[in-house]
Amino acid sequence: xxxxxxxSAPDPVSGYKSRLGIRMFIFYAIVYxxxxxxxxxxxxxxxxxxxxxxxxxxxxxxxxxLALILALVYNSLCGRAEDRARAExxxxxxxxxx
Amino acid sequence: MNYQPSAWAIAIFVGxxxxxxxxxxxMARRTRSASGYFAAGGNIHWxxxxxxxxxxxxxAASFLGIAGMIAFFGFDGFLYSIGYLAGWIVALxxxxxxxxxxxxxxxxxxxxxxxxxxGIQLAAAxxxxxVSTFYLIPQMVxxxxxxxxxxxxxxxxxVVMVGSIVIVIVATAGMASTTYVQFLKGSLLIAFSLTLxxxxxxxxxxxxxxxxxxxxxxxxxxxxxxxxxxGAVTPADQAYAVAASWPxxxxxxxxxxxxxxxxxxxxxxxxxxxxARLTEALAVTTLPDGSKLYNGAPVxxxxxxxxxxFSEIVVDGQPVEQTGTLDPFSFLSVLRDSTVVRWGSKSxxxxxxSHTIYYQVPTSGADILxxxxxxxxxxxKGATTTDKMNFVSLMLALFCGTxxxxxxxxxxxxxxTPAAARRSTIVAIGAIGFFYVLTLYMGLGAMVNGVLDLTxxxxxxxxxxxxxxxxxxxxxxxxxxxxxxxxxxxxxxxASGAVAHDFMDRFLGMKLSDQGKVRAGKISAIIVGILAMxxxxxxxxxxxxxxxxxxxxxxxxxxxxAIVMLLFWKKTTARGIVASIIVGMVAAVGxxxxxxxxxxxxxxxxxxxPFGLNNPGVVxxxxxxxxxxxxxxLTQPKGATVAAARGASEAGGSD
Numbered sequence: 001x002x003x004x005x006x007x008s009a010p011d012p013v014s015g016y017k018s019r020l021g022i023r024m025f026i027f028y029a030i031v032y033x034x035x036x037x038x039x040x041x042x043x044x045x046x047x048x049x050x051x052x053x054x055x056x057x058x059x060x061x062x063x064x065x066l067a068l069i070l071a072l073v074y075n076s077l078c079g080r081a082e083d084r085a086r087a088e089x090x091x092x093x094x095x096x097x098x
Numbered sequence: 099m100n101y102q103p104s105a106w107a108i109a110i111f112v113g114x115x116x117x118x119x120x121x122x123x124x125m126a127r128r129t130r131s132a133s134g135y136f137a138a139g140g141n142i143h144w145x146x147x148x149x150x151x152x153x154x155x156x157x158a159a160s161f162l163g164i165a166g167m168i169a170f171f172g173f174d175g176f177l178y179s180i181g182y183l184a185g186w187i188v189a190l191x192x193x194x195x196x197x198x199x200x201x202x203x204x205x206x207x208x209x210x211x212x213x214x215x216x217g218i219q220l221a222a223a224x225x226x227x228x229v230s231t232f233y234l235i236p237q238m239v240x241x242x243x244x245x246x247x248x249x250x251x252x253x254x255x256x257v258v259m260v261g262s263i264v265i266v267i268v269a270t271a272g273m274a275s276t277t278y279v280q281f282l283k284g285s286l287l288i289a290f291s292l293t294l295x296x297x298x299x300x301x302x303x304x305x306x307x308x309x310x311x312x313x314x315x316x317x318x319x320x321x322x323x324x325x326x327x328x329g330a331v332t333p334a335d336q337a338y339a340v341a342a343s344w345p346x347x348x349x350x351x352x353x354x355x356x357x358x359x360x361x362x363x364x365x366x367x368x369x370x371x372x373x374a375r376l377t378e379a380l381a382v383t384t385l386p387d388g389s390k391l392y393n394g395a396p397v398x399x400x401x402x403x404x405x406x407x408f409s410e411i412v413v414d415g416q417p418v419e420q421t422g423t424l425d426p427f428s429f430l431s432v433l434r435d436s437t438v439v440r441w442g443s444k445s446x447x448x449x450x451x452s453h454t455i456y457y458q459v460p461t462s463g464a465d466i467l468x469x470x471x472x473x474x475x476x477x478x479k480g481a482t483t484t485d486k487m488n489f490v491s492l493m494l495a496l497f498c499g500t501x502x503x504x505x506x507x508x509x510x511x512x513x514x515t516p517a518a519a520r521r522s523t524i525v526a527i528g529a530i531g532f533f534y535v536l537t538l539y540m541g542l543g544a545m546v547n548g549v550l551d552l553t554x555x556x557x558x559x560x561x562x563x564x565x566x567x568x569x570x571x572x573x574x575x576x577x578x579x580x581x582x583x584x585x586x587x588x589x590x591x592x593a594s595g596a597v598a599h600d601f602m603d604r605f606l607g608m609k610l611s612d613q614g615k616v617r618a619g620k621i622s623a624i625i626v627g628i629l630a631m632x633x634x635x636x637x638x639x640x641x642x643x644x645x646x647x648x649x650x651x652x653x654x655x656x657x658x659x660a661i662v663m664l665l666f667w668k669k670t671t672a673r674g675i676v677a678s679i680i681v682g683m684v685a686a687v688g689x690x691x692x693x694x695x696x697x698x699x700x701x702x703x704x705x706x707x708p709f710g711l712n713n714p715g716v717v718x719x720x721x722x723x724x725x726x727x728x729x730x731x732l733t734q735p736k737g738a739t740v741a742a743a744r745g746a747s748e749a750g751g752s753d
Contacts, residue, residue: 003705011195011199011516014195014196014199014516017195018195018196018665018666021190021191021192021195022191022192022666023186024187024191025191025192028184028187028191029187029497032184032187032493032497036489036490036493036494038471038487039177039475039489039493040475040490041486042478043468043469043475044468044476046468046469047465047467047468048465049434052427052431053427053430053431053434053467054173054430054464054467054468055468055469056173056467056468056469057173057430057538059157060177060179060180060538061172061535063180063183063184063273064179064180064183064531064534064535065531067183067184067186067187067527067531068186068527068528068531070187070191071186071187071190071523071527071528072524074190074191074524075521075524077438078517078520079517080499082517095398096742
């Protein structure tokens with residue numbers, strides 16, 4: 001019925017995407033580590049009031065929102081790189097991206 | 099607590115299950131091939147797949163466990179939400195696309211794509227089975243918790259029912275029906291959680307949480323008393339007589355007072371110069387024959403009241419009775435300035451009869467909205483280094499676990515391209531992040547709306563819905579039940595793929611035909627399903643989010659180092675991968691079995707546990723990484739590293 005979803009052909013921008021991914025991952029990991037470390041070693045700080053809420057709530061919501069923002073930025077950068085690569089190659093590899 | 103099943107709940111539940119079963123039957127025709135069964139033919143649209151990711155991931159643990167933990171411990175429950183969501187960043191930035199590029203049906207394929215090593219096939223198949231089983235336990239426990247109020251059935255019946263329905267879903271149509279069940283459930287879960295949060299904002303806060311006037315809230319009594327130097331308690335009001343007290347270490351903490359023919363438990367709060375304030379407590383009594391009394395009466399008498407209220411609501415510095423409609427910000431800031439009555443518990447013995455006493459603990463909102471009520475982190479409140487390490491370990495396991503969960507990873511193979519895998523991950527992050535924000539409101543809402551069942555925190559969110567009427571309760575419960583169905587289906591597909599594809603076809607080299615592989619997958623699904631039912635019955639009563647923390651630790655320790663190093667370290671060898679999977683898995687499972695929490699489960703004192711941490715992540719994840727590096731360096735073949743293998747595999751094409 002359906003062909004098996006075999007591993008795709010080489011992706012000319014995969015190197016760029018993975019470097020970008022690693023950098024953004026490290027950035028987020030640092031922000032997350034900050035949250036964990038403040039919680040463990042300066043828990044009082046988490047009770048401070050920032051923008052009308054406890055710092056714990058602001059930081060926690062911030063981590064969730066930051067994840068989404070980074071994800072959207074990453075996707076748009078990857079998409080642009082793929083578009084550029086697509087423009088440079090012939091039509092035979094278009095299926096790799098779509 | 100006593101639960102009355104409602105006709106609405108049963109109707110909605112039956113309707114939902116029928117729809118799901120019909121869908122599986124309909125899709126069964128599309129899944130005769132192995133690709134159809136294990137990967138839904140690889141042609142699911144990325145947006146559908148993204149919501150299905152959410153449906154897969156937002157398990158009973160997220161919905162029931164997190165909301166319950168927030169309802170009982172405030173912000174500490176929300177830490178799970180944050181950790182679970184952060185894990186998706188690892189999934190998106192590090193593993194999504196490469197894994198999709200390398201694999202076919204299972205993540206073992208991806209690990210093995212560069213080596214074709216039987217060792218990897220076996221180790222990864224076993225770790226998939228172990229992780230999936232660990233993850234199945236909390237789902238089944240959650241199912242058991244749900245059927246009690248929803249259908250009026252005992253715990254085991256819920257577990258067996260979920261198990262049977264899921265076996266049908268998976269055994270008929272594999273990943274295709276599973277995907278659509280998850281899509282449906284993910285959308286419904288988010289839509290109705292949002293509804294619940296909106297009506298919660300509209301209701302606002304009140305010091306008398308009577309479900310909008312539908313159900314009177316029990317008025318907890320307070321009695322003034324004197325406390326003598328030897329610990330004896332004398333109520334000021336002559337109408338109360340002390341029936342029993344426990345002056346064990348110094349003054350009595352609890353007394354039982356007789357008044358007008360009935361006895362009530364009170365918690366003794368010592369005041370200044372020999373005075374004391376007695377606040378009403380609740381008790382579950384276990385008689386020597388094993389039967390239970392709730393506040394001295396059978397459960398049907400409904401004497402064990404639902405709880406959760408403010409002792410004081412403060413708006414702009416003024417105490418108020420109720421607030422009226424709140425918004426997402428004032429909901430939190432009013433709570434921060436107010437005081438909530440939380441409930442502590444303590445077990446005491448009386449001539450062979452054991453009592454669990456639940457007593458009032460007024461807690462400031464500021465403490466509820468910062469960490470520390472469940473996880474001890476504040477050194478001034480006696481937190482030790484071990485306590486802090488426990489916390490760090492949990493947060494590390496949650497962060498690293500998501501990208502290593504086999505049932506999440508297989509969803510990368512249901513979309514047509516790596517780019518689609520990436521996009522569906524982003525949809526998932528949006529949907530899941532939004533849902534987790536809602537969990538905080540649902541949990542805090544349950545905390546102060548007089549709905550909590552002190553004997554089962556997993557039920558907090560559905561019980562909150564119940565305070566808005568039986569219809570919303572029925573819908574939320576049916577969705578929660580569907581939540582279990584969706585996640586369990588995904589887990590069982592992952593497990594059956596590990597057995598049929600990784601183990602039988604590839605490791606044993608049985609060279610199954612396409613149809614034979616599907617049949618093997620279905621048989622494995624049935625066996626794993628039955629195993630899951632047995633475990634679900636055995637682990638009744640544990641907080642499901644807590645159990646999931648363990649599943650994440652095992653996944654992160656066994657799988658993540660292998661995935662990450664394979665992708666980013668050129669010297670990784672097949673033996674390095676095998677060693678790291680086995681060491682990570684054995685270390686994580688072993689340390690869990692030796693943890694204080696498990697010792698309590700065995701009936702031994704927690705302090706006698708040989709390993710001090712309740713979450714093994716901080717030890718087992720680095721250990722697994724180190725093992726991979728050392729084993730790889732020891733087994734470097736000449737010129738046959740990943741780099742060389744990569745060149746070979748790209749030249750040779752796929753498979």
